[in-house]
Amino acid sequence: MGYVQLAGAIAAEVAATTALKYSDGFHRFWPSLITVIGYGLSFVLLAWTLKTVSVGTAYxxxxxxxxxxxxxxxxxxxxxxLNAAKLAGIALIIVGVVVLNLGGAH
Structure with missing residues (x-):
């Protein structure tokens, strides 16, 4: 269940960050509201995740x-x-998460 909650936390954070782009510095109501709710939900779900998943792995x-x-x-x-540096950065993030999980970040 922890990883399902973690997936929800990630989805909420991604939605909030995307809405933040459209909030015009918190001058547009609906994107701003989605941002605040999304980040709040993301942190709640992340906190619930930490009941069953180690903090290093979850974070x-x-x-x-x-x-x-x-x-x-x-x-x-x-x-x-899109350029090689961005692709390399994303690949390094993915590799880092995989290495942490394989290394047993307990």
């Missing part, structure tokens, strides 16, 4: 997957450029 997955997802959304949907 690495949450931060890494969220960062990679937002980078991909930026490149695919928000017109941000």
């Amino acid at each position: 690495a997955i949450w931060a890494g997957a969220g960062t990679a997802a937002i980078a991909a959304i930026g490149m695919l949907f928000l017109g941000e450029g």
Whole structure:
């Protein structure tokens, strides 16, 4: 169940960060509201995750997957450029999370 909650935390954080892009510095109501609710939900779900998943593993997955997802959304949907450095950075994030999990980040 912890990893299901973690997936929800990641999805909420990604939705919140995407909405933040559209909030115009918190001047647009609905994107701002989605941002606040999304981050709040993300932290609640992450806290629940920590009841069953080690903090190192959970945080690495949450931060890494969220960062990679937002980078991909930026490149695919928000017109941000794609280059070798960005791809390498995303790959390193993924490798880092895998290594932490294989190494038993307990």
